[in-house]
Amino acid sequence: MNKISTKLAASFIISFLILDTLLMVYLHQTITHARVDEELDRLLKTGSNHRNVLEDNYTETTLHHIILMESGGERDVAILDDRGNIVQHSLDNEEILTPYVSELHDTQLTEDTILPVDWETSPYLVSMHPYEVKGNSGTLVMLQSTIPIRQLVNQLNAHFLLAGGGSIVVLFIVYLLLSKWLTRPLIRMKEATEQISEGLYDVDLPKLSNDELGELAASIRKLSNDLSRVKRERKEFLASVSHEMGTPLTYLIGYAKVAQRTELNDTERFDYLSIIEEEAERLKTLVKNLMDLAQMDEMTFTVTKSEFSADEFIRDIVQLVQPSFDLKGITLRIEQVRDFPIVADRMRLEQIILNLLDNALHYSETGSTVIIRAFQDKKHVILQVEDSGCGIAAENQQQIFEKLYRVEKSRSRSFGGAGLGLATVKELTEAHGGTIEVQSELEKGSIFTVRL
Ligand SMILES: Nc1ncnc2c1ncn2[C@@H]1O[C@H](COP(=O)(O)OP(=O)(O)OP(=O)(O)O)[C@@H](O)[C@H]1O
Numbered sequence: 362m363n364k365i366s367t368k369l370a371a372s373f374i375i376s377f378l379i380l381d382t383l384l385m386v387y388l389h390q391t392i393t394h395a396r397v398d399e400e401l402d403r404l405l406k407t408g409s410n411h412r413n414v415l416e417d418n419y420t421e422t423t424l425h426h427i428i429l430m431e432s433g434g435e436r437d438v439a440i441l442d443d444r445g446n447i448v449q450h451s452l453d454n455e456e457i458l459t460p461y462v463s464e465l466h467d468t469q470l471t472e473d474t475i476l477p478v479d480w481e482t483s484p485y486l487v488s489m490h491p492y493e494v495k496g497n498s499g500t501l502v503m504l505q506s507t508i509p510i511r512q513l514v515n516q517l518n519a520h521f522l523l524a525g526g527g528s529i530v531v532l533f534i535v536y537l538l539l540s541k542w543l544t545r546p547l548i549r550m551k552e553a554t555e556q557i558s559e560g561l562y563d564v565d566l567p568k569l570s571n572d573e574l575g576e577l578a579a580s581i582r583k584l585s586n587d588l589s590r591v592k593r594e595r596k597e598f599l600a601s602v603s604h605e606m607g608t609p610l611t612y613l614i615g616y617a618k619v620a621q622r623t624e625l626n627d628t629e630r631f632d633y634l635s636i637i638e639e640e641a642e643r644l645k646t647l648v649k650n651l652m653d654l655a656q657m658d659e660m661t662f663t664v665t666k667s668e669f670s671a672d673e674f675i676r677d678i679v680q681l682v683q684p685s686f687d688l689k690g691i692t693l694r695i696e697q698v699r700d701f702p703i704v705a706d707r708m709r710l711e712q713i714i715l716n717l718l719d720n721a722l723h724y725s726e727t728g729s730t731v732i733i734r735a736f737q738d739k740k741h742v743i744l745q746v747e748d749s750g751c752g753i754a755a756e757n758q759q760q761i762f763e764k765l766y767r768v769e770k771s772r773s774r775s776f777g778g779a780g781l782g783l784a785t786v787k788e789l790t791e792a793h794g795g796t797i798e799v800q801s802e803l804e805k806g807s808i809f810t811v812r813l
């Protein structure tokens with residue numbers, strides 16, 4: 362059942378009907394009252410005209426004329442003498458007058474008066490006009506049938522009923538449209554989310570309007586894309602981890618079997634055991650790095666910032682790595698214009714630069730130069746590591762920051778890299794609220810830029 366549209370339509374219809382009814386009652390009252398007032402006004406005017414004519418010239422002819430004028434229409438006239446007896450009248454039946462005239466005996470009228478009758482129950486509206494001529498006095502009574510007013514009311518009722526019925530039909534159509542425009546897309550989105558929760562990320566949601574429904578559909582599409590990416594990444598990550606662990610383990614088992622051979626002498630056995638130790642150490646480092654990254658992913662580590670000198674920071678790092686660079690015959694140069702303060706977690710920043718320098722060292726040839734730079738622009742502290750090594754192809758430049766990604770698996774393998782260095786660098790930089798980017802060209806070299 363389309364619950365939302367039913368609820369919406371129900372509240373919409375109820376409010377509309379209440380408003381509609383109030384408006385109709387108000388209109389109904391206003392129109393009928395105006396009509397009654399109009400009739401009474403006319404009655405008074407006609408009555409006072411007749412009375413004036415009568416006072417000007419009280420003759421049989423005048424009486425006859427007055428009666429003639431009011432015969433046959435919706436209006437009637439009766440002329441009474443001072444004792445309340447009917448002198449002349451235009452009524453079909455003079456009994457009609459009785460209930461109205463009986464009141465005359467109790468009150469002495471001095472001016473034109475409208476009898477307070479209820480048009481809904483009384484067949485006539487009545488006005489009284491006292492006249493006074495020498496020797497003759499009495500009352501001229503005007504009567505107006507209430508049938509035309511009742512007819513008007515009946516007509517109004519019929520029209521309003523029609524309008525009410527029409528509104529209900531229109532509201533029903535609105536309800537149908539609401540259920541089509543509002544509920545259908547919602548049901549579609551509900552189905553899409555159910556599909557996502559079942560692991561089918563390829564949802565097909567039509568492009569909707571630019572309103573909240575459209576935004577909701579766009580969010581669901583984005584969610585399904587994100588989930589699909591996460592799922593793919595997890596699969597790739599697990600494949601890489603099993604591969605990373607599997608290879609050293611195969612070596613370990615192989616060398617352990619060889620080391621067990623009885624024909625080996627002590628030196629040979631020692632060599633094999635050394636290899637086993639080396640591979641085990643590598644596995645240990647890999648597991649430790651993976652654990653570190655997992656921790657970074659959850660942001661469970663804290664960045665403790667402090668202020669320190671850029672110059673001193675760079676010099677300390679260079680001192681630390683200089684021996685490795687010397688060993689491979691690579692020149693390490695500091696390029697720095699002047700000293701400035703850095704506000705960061707010193708240990709984490711050191712880890713970032715050490716990882717970049719480690720890559721520069723590994724992916725450069727003997728005899729080349731690696732440059733480390735630190736400078737400031739208006740808002741940021743910028744640290745750069747530049748090498749003239751093998752470089753990275755444009756299509757790999759984004760992937761190198763993913764966990765366990767290595768451009769050339771076989772080549773990197775010989776350097777012992779697991780593909781975790783840059784992923785760590787990225788996490789640490791972002792934890793500082795900074796960014797890392799790479800500019801690189803194959804066979805020319807790379808520049809890694811950390812911006813804090
Ligand atoms: N300076 C560089 N020059 C050329 N290629 C690079 C450079 N730095 C990184 N790469 C490429 O990016 C890949 C990912 O680097 P990353 O530091 O994450 O892993 P790794 O160096 O292979 O292993 P680890 O750092 O975990 O020991 C490397 O395998 C290499 O292919």
Ligand SMILES: [Mg+2]
Nearest residue numbers: 720778782783
């Ligand atoms: Mg590395």
